[in-house]
Amino acid sequence: MSDRQQLRIPGPTPLPPEVVAALSKPMINHRSQEFRQLLASVSERLQRVIGTANDVIVLTASGTGGLEAAVANTIEPGDAVLSLCSGYFGERFAQIAERFGAKVAYIRSEPGQPIDPAPVAEAAKKQRFTAVLATHSETSTGVLNDLPAISQALHAAPERPLLLVDGVSSLGAAPLGLADDEYDIAITASQKAWMAPPGLAMLAVSERAFKRAEVCRSPRLYFDVVAARKSASRGETPWTPAETLLYGLDAALDLILSEGVADVFARHRRLSARLRQGLRDLGLSVLSAEAWASPTVTAAFLPAGLAYAQFQAHLEAAYGIQLAGGQGALKDKVFRIGHMGYIADEDIEYLLQSIAGTLQHFAISGGGN
Amino acid sequence: MSDRQQLRIPGPTPLPPEVVAALSKPMINHRSQEFRQLLASVSERLQRVIGTANDVIVLTASGTGGLEAAVANTIEPGDAVLSLCSGYFGERFAQIAERFGAKVAYIRSEPGQPIDPAPVAEAAKKQRFTAVLATHSETSTGVLNDLPAISQALHAAPERPLLLVDGVSSLGAAPLGLADDEYDIAITASQKAWMAPPGLAMLAVSERAFKRAEVCRSPRLYFDVVAARKSASRGETPWTPAETLLYGLDAALDLILSEGVADVFARHRRLSARLRQGLRDLGLSVLSAEAWASPTVTAAFLPAGLAYAQFQAHLEAAYGIQLAGGQGALKDKVFRIGHMGYIADEDIEYLLQSIAGTLQHFAISGGGN
Numbered sequence: 062m063s064d065r066q067q068l069r070i071p072g073p074t075p076l077p078p079e080v081v082a083a084l085s086k087p088m089i090n091h092r093s094q095e096f097r098q099l100l101a102s103v104s105e106r107l108q109r110v111i112g113t114a115n116d117v118i119v120l121t122a123s124g125t126g127g128l129e130a131a132v133a134n135t136i137e138p139g140d141a142v143l144s145l146c147s148g149y150f151g152e153r154f155a156q157i158a159e160r161f162g163a164k165v166a167y168i169r170s171e172p173g174q175p176i177d178p179a180p181v182a183e184a185a186k187k188q189r190f191t192a193v194l195a196t197h198s199e200t201s202t203g204v205l206n207d208l209p210a211i212s213q214a215l216h217a218a219p220e221r222p223l224l225l226v227d228g229v230s231s232l233g234a235a236p237l238g239l240a241d242d243e244y245d246i247a248i249t250a251s252q253k254a255w256m257a258p259p260g261l262a263m264l265a266v267s268e269r270a271f272k273r274a275e276v277c278r279s280p281r282l283y284f285d286v287v288a289a290r291k292s293a294s295r296g297e298t299p300w301t302p303a304e305t306l307l308y309g310l311d312a313a314l315d316l317i318l319s320e321g322v323a324d325v326f327a328r329h330r331r332l333s334a335r336l337r338q339g340l341r342d343l344g345l346s347v348l349s350a351e352a353w354a355s356p357t358v359t360a361a362f363l364p365a366g367l368a369y370a371q372f373q374a375h376l377e378a379a380y381g382i383q384l385a386g387g388q389g390a391l392k393d394k395v396f397r398i399g400h401m402g403y404i405a406d407e408d409i410e411y412l413l414q415s416i417a418g419t420l421q422h423f424a425i426s427g428g429g430n
Numbered sequence: 431m432s433d434r435q436q437l438r439i440p441g442p443t444p445l446p447p448e449v450v451a452a453l454s455k456p457m458i459n460h461r462s463q464e465f466r467q468l469l470a471s472v473s474e475r476l477q478r479v480i481g482t483a484n485d486v487i488v489l490t491a492s493g494t495g496g497l498e499a500a501v502a503n504t505i506e507p508g509d510a511v512l513s514l515c516s517g518y519f520g521e522r523f524a525q526i527a528e529r530f531g532a533k534v535a536y537i538r539s540e541p542g543q544p545i546d547p548a549p550v551a552e553a554a555k556k557q558r559f560t561a562v563l564a565t566h567s568e569t570s571t572g573v574l575n576d577l578p579a580i581s582q583a584l585h586a587a588p589e590r591p592l593l594l595v596d597g598v599s600s601l602g603a604a605p606l607g608l609a610d611d612e613y614d615i616a617i618t619a620s621q622k623a624w625m626a627p628p629g630l631a632m633l634a635v636s637e638r639a640f641k642r643a644e645v646c647r648s649p650r651l652y653f654d655v656v657a658a659r660k661s662a663s664r665g666e667t668p669w670t671p672a673e674t675l676l677y678g679l680d681a682a683l684d685l686i687l688s689e690g691v692a693d694v695f696a697r698h699r700r701l702s703a704r705l706r707q708g709l710r711d712l713g714l715s716v717l718s719a720e721a722w723a724s725p726t727v728t729a730a731f732l733p734a735g736l737a738y739a740q741f742q743a744h745l746e747a748a749y750g751i752q753l754a755g756g757q758g759a760l761k762d763k764v765f766r767i768g769h770m771g772y773i774a775d776e777d778i779e780y781l782l783q784s785i786a787g788t789l790q791h792f793a794i795s796g797g798g799n
Contacts, residue, residue: 066456073457073673084453084674087435088442088627090752121492121629122652125669129652153651161649252670258457260490260629260672279649280530282522283491283498300494301621303629304442305453305674383459 067382069412071200071230071358071399073252073259076309080256080403083312084305091304097296099307104293106314110322111232111249113265115241118289119310120262121303124229124250127262129157130284131225131246134274138162140191143184143222145176145211149201149388154194154227161279163191172391173348173360175206178214185218192223192245198231198355201388202348203397205231205355212243223273229253232263233317234329234357234401245270246286251306254329254357256313256402260306266290329356332400332409339413343420348395357401360387362394364425369393375422380415438781439754440569440599440727440768441493442621442628445678449625449772452681453674460673466665468676473662475683479691480601480618482634484610487658488679489631490672493598493619496631498526499653500594500615503643507531509560512553512591514545514580518570518757523563523596530648532560541760542717542729544575547583554587561592561614567600567724570757571717572766574600574724581612592642598622601632602686603698603726603770614639620675623698623726625682625771629675635659698725701769701778708782712789717764726770729756731763733794738762744791749784 066075089095100119107117120130132154136142142163144155147170155165168184170176176195184190193215198205208226215221223245228237233254237247245267252259266274266286274287282288283300292299317325333356337347340361348360363369369386373396376382387395400409435444458464469488476486489499501523505511511532513524516539524534537553539545545564553559562584567574577595584590592614597606602623606616614636621628635643635655643656651657652669661668686694702725706716709730717729732738738755742765745751756764769778 068457068459070459070461072670073460076457081454081456085450087450088437088445088621090437090439090754091442091628092439092754093752121490121495123490123669123671126490126652129650133649157651160651250670252457258672258674259460259670260675280502281498282526282529283495300492301441301619301628302492303627303672303675305627305678306629306672309674383462385459385461 065408067380067411069398069400070383070385071397074256074399074402076258077256077313077316077403079316080309080312083308084258086308088304091302092297099311100293100296100298103307103311103314106318107263110314110317111247111265112236113241115265115267116290116293118264118266118286118293119298119307120264120284120289121260122262123259124248124262125153126284127229127248127250127264128154128227130262130264130286131248132157132161133279133281133284134286135192135223135225135246135270135277136161136163137277137279139164141166141188143168143190143193145181145193145195145206147174147176147196147202147204147206148172148199150199150227150229151196154196158194173202173204175204175353176211178207178210181211182214182217185215185222189220190222192225195224195226197226197228197237198235198357200230200358201391203355203358203360204349204353205235207353208238212239223270230357230401231355235326241267251310254401255310256316257309258306260303261310329401332404332406333357333359336398336400336409336413339409343413343417358397358399360391360395360397363396364420367423367425369396371423372396372419375419376415379418379422382412382415434777436749436751436780438767438769439752440766443625443768443771445627446625446682446685446772448685449678449681452677453627455677457673460671461666468680469662469665469667472676472680472683475687476632479683479686480616480634481605482610484634484636485659485662487633487635487655487662488667488676489633489653489658490629491631492628493617493631494522496598496617496619496633497523497596499631499633499655500617501526501530502648502650502653503655504561504592504594504615504639504646505530505532506646506648508533510535510557512537512559512562514550514562514564514575516543516545516565516571516573516575517541517568519568519596519598520565523565527563542571542573544573544722545580547576547579550580551583551586554584554591558589559587559591561594563594565596566606567604567726569599569727570760572724572727572729573718573722574604576722577607581608592639599726599770600724604695610636620679623770624679625685626678627675629672630679698770701773701775702726702728705767705769705778705782708778712782712786727766727768729760729764729766732765733789736792736794738765740792741765741788744788745784748787748791751781751784
C-alpha cells in the first residue's frame with residue numbers, strides 16, 4: 062500500500078505535510094496586525110489563483126454555506142432565477158434559491174452532459190432573470206460546464222442577469238474562464254483543489270454583485286458580503302474567523318504559487334486525462350465525454366453486477382483507497398473519483414492498479430474500449 | 431515571560447497541546463463509520479458538559495453564525511421578539527432578529543448590570559412574543575445574567591415564548607441553569623471555554639424549537655437545524671463538516687471530562703473571583719458587581735488618563751499579554767480579560783503581576799479598594 066493517503070473522494074482531499082504543520086499554529090487575536098497580514102496574504106493570493114481582480118471574501122462555512130451566501134446577497138422572494146442544472150449540486154444551488162423565495166426555471170442536462178448554451182440564450186431572450194445559477198465542475202457527474210459559452214448566451218438578454226457560479230470543485234485546479242465583468246459571484250471551498258481542511262468558503266464577488274447586495278432584502282447577517290468587504294478593508298472579518306483553517310489555506314497557497322498556477326492547472330488536466338484513459342483501458346465507461354470532462358472529478362459506470370458497496374469495500378481493504386458512490390439517480394450506477402489538490406502521477410497509477418486488482422478480484426474481465 | 435500562551439482576549443483562547451496535536455489528524459470521508467464515531471463522540475459529550483438531553487447540533491460557523499441559525503429557524507417577518515440586552519452581543523443577537531424581519535422590543539440593562547426580571551415578566555404579561563433573546567455571559571461587560579430568573583419571569587406569559595440563549599462565552603465553563611423544557615436554543619462556540627479553535631457553533635435545541643423550525647418560513651438551508659438533526663440521526667452532517675475543528679473539539683472534550691465538569695466550572699469561578707479581587711487590590715474598578723460577575727470574562731475600568739492602546743501595548747511588549755478593549759459605548763473606557771478554557775491559577779497570578787507592572791510603568795499608583 063502506498064504511504065500517501067489514498068482518500069479519493071471529491072473532498073475533503075488529502076493535506077500536504079506543509080498544510081498539516083500550519084494547522085498547529087497558536088491562536089492569535091483576530092483584531093491584530095498579525096491577523097491582518099494573514100487575511101491579506103490569503104485574500105490577495107486567492108485572487109491570483111482564481112485569476113480575478115474582484116474582491117475575494119473568505120467565510121467560515123462549507124461550500125454549501127458559500128452557495129447560500131451567494132443567493133442570500135442577491136436573490137429576493139419572487140425573483141425569477143434560471144438554474145442551469147447538470148447534476149446533484151446544481152439541484153442544491155437551485156434549492157437554496159427556492160428556499161429564498163425565487164421562482165426558479167430549470168434548464169437541465171442529462172447526467173454526464175454539460176448545459177447546452179442554445180436554450181439558455183433562448184430563455185434569456187424571452188424572460189428577465191435576476192440571476193442565473195451555473196455550475197462549473199459538477200461534482201456529481203464529473204462534467205465541466207463551458208462557462209464562456211454560458212456567459213455568451215446571456216448576451217441575448219436585454220439586460221445581463223447576475224451570473225452566480227458554483228466553482229466549489231473547480232477553482233484552484235482550473236481557470237474560471239470568465240472576465241471579471243462576465244460573472245458576479247464565484248464560490249469555492251477550502252477542502253477541494255485548495256488542499257486545505259473543510260470549513261472555509263471563498264467567494265469572488267463583482268462590483269455589480271456588491272451593488273445588488275447593498276439593496277437585496279433577503280435576511281442575513283452572517284453571510285453579508287457587504288459587511289465582510291467593509292471589515293476586509295480594515296484587514297478583519299466581521300465575525301471570529303476560523304484561524305486554524307486560514308493557516309492551512311495560507312500554507313496551501315504557498316504550495317500552489319510555488320508550483321505555479323499554470324502548472325497546477327496543467328497537472329490536473331494531465332492526471333484526469335490519464336485516469337480516464339486508464340479506466341477505459343480497464344473496460345469501464347466514463348460518464349462524461351472527453352470534451353467536457355472535469356479536471357477534478359471523474360464518474361465512471363460500475364461493471365454490470367458489481368454493487369458499489371462491494372467494490373468500495375474491496376478497494377479499501379486491499380488498497381486503502383476510498384472513492385465515492387453515485388448520488389441521486391446515479392446511486393449504485395456510478396462511482397466517483399476525486400483527483401484534485403494534493404495528487405501526483407503516482408497516485409493515479411496506484412489508483413488504476415488498485416481498480417484493476419479489484420475488478421480481477423470480482424472476476425470481472427477487463428478489455429479495451 | 432511565561433512559556434504558556436498569554437492570549438487573554440475573550441476568544442479565541444489558547445489551545446492545550448492535546449488539542450493542537452489532534453488538529454493534525456488526516457482528512458477522512460465524512461460519510462464513513464470513522465466520521466460517524468467522531469460526530470457521535472462530540473455530540474454526546476457536548477450534551478454531558480452542557481447538561482442537557484436536548485439534541486446538540488454542531489455547525490461549521492462562528493458563534494454569530496450560531497446566533498443566526500437560532501433566529502433563522504424560529505423567527506419570521508412580523509414576529510414580535512423581546513430582546514434582553516445587556517451589551518454589545520445582546521445588540522448583535524437582536525440585530526439578527528431585526529434582519530429576519532422581527533419587531534423587536536428591547537429591555538436593556540445599564541453596562542455592567544444584568545437584566546432585571548421584573549420588567550421581563552411585565553412585558554411577557556402584556557404582549558405575546560414569539561421569542562425572547564437572552565444573553566448568558568455578556569462578553570462585552572462581563573455580566574452573567576440570571577437565566578433561571580428570566581425563565582421564571584416568562585411564566586407570566588399566557589403562553590411561554592421561545593427562549594433563545596446566547597451562551598457563546600458561558601457554556602463549557604458554567605452551567606446553563608435551565609431545565610431542558612425551560613429554554614429552546616442555547617448557542618455556544620468552539621473558541622471560547624471549549625479550548626478548541628474558532629469555526630464551530632454548537633446549538634442545544636429543544637423539541638419545541640425543532641417543531642417551530644419545521645414550520646418556520648424564514649429562508650435557510652445551511653443553517654437548517656431540522657436537516658442537521660435528520661443527518662445526525664445517521665451520524666452525518668448535511669454539508670461537509672470542518673473535520674479538523676471537530677478533531678480539536680473532541681480532544682478538548684476529553685480534557686474537560688477527565689478534569690470533571692463540576693471541577694471545570696469550579697475552576698472558572700475560582701479564577702475569575704481571584705482575578706477580580708486582584709484587580710481591585712490594584713485600585714482598579716471592575717465593571718460588574720460580584721453578585722453577577724461572569725466566570726469567563728471580566729471588564730475593568732482603565733485608570734483615568736491611561737488610553738487602552740498604551741496600556742495594551744506595554745502589556746504585550748513587556749509581558750506578552752493580549753487583552754481586549756471596550757466595545758461600543760465602553761470603547762476606551764474599559765479593558766476586557768478573557769479567562770476561560772485552558773487557563774490555570776498561575777496564569778491569573780502572572781496576569782495580575784503584569785497589570786501591576788504596567789500600572790507602575792505608567793506611574794499610576796495602585797491602592798486598596
